[in-house]
Amino acid sequence: xxxxxxxxxxxxxxxxxxxxxxxxxxxxxxxxxxxxxxxxxxxxxxxxxxxxxxxxxxxxxxxxxxxxxxxxxxxxxxxxxxxxxxxxxxxxxxxxxxxxxxxxxxxxxxxxxxxxxxxxxxxxxxxxxxxxxxxxxxxxxxxxxxxxxxxxxxxxxxxxxxxxxxxxxxxxxxxxxxxxxxxxxxxxxxxxxxxxxxxxxxxxxxxxxxxxxxxxxxxxxxxxxxxxxxxxxxxxxxxxxxxxxxxxxxxxxxxxxxxxxxxxxxxxxxxxxxxxxxxxxxxxxxxxxxxxxxxxxxxxxxxxxxxxxxxx
Amino acid sequence: xxxxxxxxxxxxxxxxxxxxxxxxxxxxxxxxxxxxxxxxxxxxxxxxxxxxxxxxxxxxxxxxxxxxxxxxxxxxxxxxxxxxxxxxxxxxxxxxxxxxxxxxxxxxxxxxxxxxxxxxxxxxxxxxxxxxxxxxxxxxxxxxxxxxxxxxxxxxxxxxxxxxxxxxxxxxxxxxxxxxxxxxxxxxxxxxxxxxxxxxxxxxxxxxxxxxxxxxxxxxxxxxxxxxxxxxxxxxxxxxxxxxxxxxxxxx
Numbered sequence: 001x002x003x004x005x006x007x008x009x010x011x012x013x014x015x016x017x018x019x020x021x022x023x024x025x026x027x028x029x030x031x032x033x034x035x036x037x038x039x040x041x042x043x044x045x046x047x048x049x050x051x052x053x054x055x056x057x058x059x060x061x062x063x064x065x066x067x068x069x070x071x072x073x074x075x076x077x078x079x080x081x082x083x084x085x086x087x088x089x090x091x092x093x094x095x096x097x098x099x100x101x102x103x104x105x106x107x108x109x110x111x112x113x114x115x116x117x118x119x120x121x122x123x124x125x126x127x128x129x130x131x132x133x134x135x136x137x138x139x140x141x142x143x144x145x146x147x148x149x150x151x152x153x154x155x156x157x158x159x160x161x162x163x164x165x166x167x168x169x170x171x172x173x174x175x176x177x178x179x180x181x182x183x184x185x186x187x188x189x190x191x192x193x194x195x196x197x198x199x200x201x202x203x204x205x206x207x208x209x210x211x212x213x214x215x216x217x218x219x220x221x222x223x224x225x226x227x228x229x230x231x232x233x234x235x236x237x238x239x240x241x242x243x244x245x246x247x248x249x250x251x252x253x254x255x256x257x258x259x260x261x262x263x264x265x266x267x268x269x270x271x272x273x274x275x276x277x278x279x280x281x282x283x284x285x286x287x288x289x290x291x292x293x294x295x296x297x298x299x300x301x302x303x304x305x306x307x308x309x310x311x312x
Numbered sequence: 313x314x315x316x317x318x319x320x321x322x323x324x325x326x327x328x329x330x331x332x333x334x335x336x337x338x339x340x341x342x343x344x345x346x347x348x349x350x351x352x353x354x355x356x357x358x359x360x361x362x363x364x365x366x367x368x369x370x371x372x373x374x375x376x377x378x379x380x381x382x383x384x385x386x387x388x389x390x391x392x393x394x395x396x397x398x399x400x401x402x403x404x405x406x407x408x409x410x411x412x413x414x415x416x417x418x419x420x421x422x423x424x425x426x427x428x429x430x431x432x433x434x435x436x437x438x439x440x441x442x443x444x445x446x447x448x449x450x451x452x453x454x455x456x457x458x459x460x461x462x463x464x465x466x467x468x469x470x471x472x473x474x475x476x477x478x479x480x481x482x483x484x485x486x487x488x489x490x491x492x493x494x495x496x497x498x499x500x501x502x503x504x505x506x507x508x509x510x511x512x513x514x515x516x517x518x519x520x521x522x523x524x525x526x527x528x529x530x531x532x533x534x535x536x537x538x539x540x541x542x543x544x545x546x547x548x549x550x551x552x553x554x555x556x557x558x559x560x561x562x563x564x
Contacts (some may be wrong), residue, residue: 286403289365292387293397294465295420301388304408304416312407312448 003079004029004036010106011075014136014167019073027073030056032085037075044068044099055086062097064124071132072099077106078113081142086116095124095154103133110171111142119149123157123185135165141197143171151179153187155211160188166310170199170228177204183211183240191220192310195228195257206235209243209272216245223306224257235264238272247276252283252306313340315379316473316504317362322373324354324361324527331357333527335373339473342502344495344517346509346535348542349524355508356400358524359475362506363397364390377473392420394472400481400508402458405449410434410461413449417468433464436497438490455482463494473504480511492517515539 001009007029008020019025020037026044029037033056035048043066047059062068078085093099107113123129137143153159161177170193179187189205201224207216218234236245251259261278283302291301317339324332331354339345347355360368362375364387374383382390405413414433415425431441437460449458459482466474479491495517498505509515521538523531523546530546531538 284403286399286401287405289363289387290399290403290462291416293363293391294416294469295388295391296416297388298386304412305405308405308407308412308448310407312450 002036003031003034006079007031007036007075007077007106010077010079010108011104013108014104014106014134016104020075022070025070025073026068027075028058028060029075030058030077030085030087032078032083041068041070042066043097044072046072051088052086054084055088057088057090059090059092060101061092062094062099062127064094065096067098068100072101074101074103075106076103076115077108078115079106079109081109081111082113084114084116087118089117089119089149091119091121091129093123093127093129093157096126097124098128100130101132103131105133105135105145107143108136108138110138111140113142114144114146117145117147117149119147121149121151121159123151123153123159125154126156127154128158129160131159131161133161133163135163137165137168137171139169141169141171141199143169144174145172146174148176149178151177151187153179153181153185155182156184157182158186160190162190162192164192164310166192166194166307169197170195170201172200173202175201175203175205178206178208179216180208180210181214181216184213185211186215188217189219190217191222193221193230194223194306194310195230196225197228198226199224199228201228201230201232203230204233204235207237207245209236209238209245210240211243212240213242214238214240215243217248218246219248220250220261221309221312222249222251222259223310224251224259225254226257227255228257230259232259232261233264234261234276235266236274236276237266237268238274239268241269241271243269243272245274247274249278249280250309251280252309253280254282254302313342315339316341316377317506318376318379319362320374320376322361322375323371324357324368325371326357326367330371331527332361332370335527335529337522337529339504339506341472341504342499343519344499344505344507346507346515346518346521346538347524348509348515348521348539349530350546353524354527355524356477357527359397359477359506359508362475363387363395391469395475396466396469396471396473397475398459398462398466398477398479400477401455402462404451404453404458407448407450409446409448411445413461414465414468417465420469429468430464433467434461436467436490436494437461437464438487439464456484456487459483460487460490463491467494467498470501471503473506474498476505476507476509478508478510480509480514488513512539
């Protein structure tokens with residue numbers, strides 16, 4: 001089996017559909033620093049090259065005015081037990097361009113694996129970028145993910161970023177995304193993570209609403225068990241008229257897990273508004289008892305509640 | 313008909329307060345038994361104690377289901393034997409769809425989840441399946457909608473003893489008729505129902521009733537006479553009045 005087949009198989013094992021053989025679907029498949037598959041469609045340019053040991057430079061451009069019909073699939077992974085993958089990711093959505101990217105990050109056998117992503121994202125005037133990053137880690141907890149991105153959104157643009165890790169151990173995640181929004185731009189940044197054992201989750205999400213009428217949502221939902229730990233820093237700044245934002249952090253903890261939520265809400269204009277909510281606690285008793293009264297064990301009921309929270 | 317539920321000399325203490333005091337009760341298969349009483353008299357606590365909620369462990373007395381002592385069984389074990397509870401204020405479940413929630417009742421019985429069964433249960437409680445199956449049971453649903461969905465989930469469990477805590481509260485007049493129909497259907501299916509209610513309409517469905525006052529079973533009998541006594545003769549009582557009151561109730 002070659003590297004491409006091995007990556008596609010690993011992707012399918014996570015429940016992914018067979019999209020890589022579809023000519024209408026643009027894709028990029030990286031195993032460590034090897035570019036094992038790439039496909040472009042009209043209006044979308046995908047350029048990847050190895051620039052150093054373990055390091056790949058990826059440039060994706062959606063040309064002005066193009067709406068890419070089908071989601072672009074990026075599959076990044078490290079298949080051996082040990083390895084390192086560093087990706088410099090540069091994404092440019094030119095004016096009026098529109099694309100949805102699904103990034104599957106797969107580390108099924110990880111014992112000592114590092115995945116480092118350094119992203120620069122520009123969404124042009126009235127452009128739209130939806131980025132759905134899904135992580136599939138093995139059960140050993142041997143993955144360290146460091147994911148950073150600087151995002152600039154031009155006037156009237158839309159960006160949604162969803163980060164999910166619901167299966168396997170987290171290991172260690174250090175996630176740092178920050179976005180600057182110009183007038184009437186909209187940002188939705190969501191994180192859904194389930195951690196257990198001694199997993200460590202650190203998330204910093206920041207939205208700077210700099211232009212008039214900019215809108216921002218930072219929404220983290222984290223479930224932790226055993227001795228897992230999470231530190232969530234959500235930061236939203238509004239400095240123009242009619243800028244509006246909301247920061248929301250919900251964390252369910254069980255066993256000896258610990259969680260901290262540190263929201264920073266900074267409003268610098270009298271006509272701007274930001275709201276925030278944070279809730280950290282154990283599984284809701286009334287939910288638990290309702291499900292147990294339907295015959296679920298406490299453990300099964302907890303799973304349903306946590307999965308629901310993370311799906312929400 | 314045999315007793316499906318027997319409660320013997322049950323005491324419940326929460327903190328330092330005695331919430332239930334020497335409660336004894338028998339419910340027969342297919343019987344609808346109503347519990348009425350003033351706010352705070354212990355009706356919901358009785359429901360929770362029968363269901364086996366963690367904080368509601370009896371300080372004394374025992375609960376028997378089909379002759380088997382279940383006093384120390386957990387909620388889920390009681391549920392798997394055929395006992396379930398519909399809450400007065402049903403819980404919200406963010407990210408859990410009506411379909412998923414209803415499926416739990418079937419799964420707990422080891423049955424395959426078939427959409428037509430879920431749809432049938434929703435239709436019985438006057439919920440339009442096409443509109444609700446994919447909706448989450450969250451804050452966007454009203455209390456009345458959640459209540460009816462909870463009843464549908466109970467129907468799918470095919471329980472033998474259902475505890476209904478104020479099934480009529482928060483639902484509109486039309487839905488109330490459907491809830492009455494559901495109770496009648498359960499009864500026709502030989503399911504026993506312990507119903508906590510303040511509603512005359514609901515009381516009409518009951519075969520027997522009991523009046524609970526300050527955690528004590530003051531009076532048992534036919535629903536009409538118990539309701540009449542509660543409405544017209546019962547007075548707000550202090551603890552020291554209880555014995556006098558009890559004497560009145562017993563016709564002394």
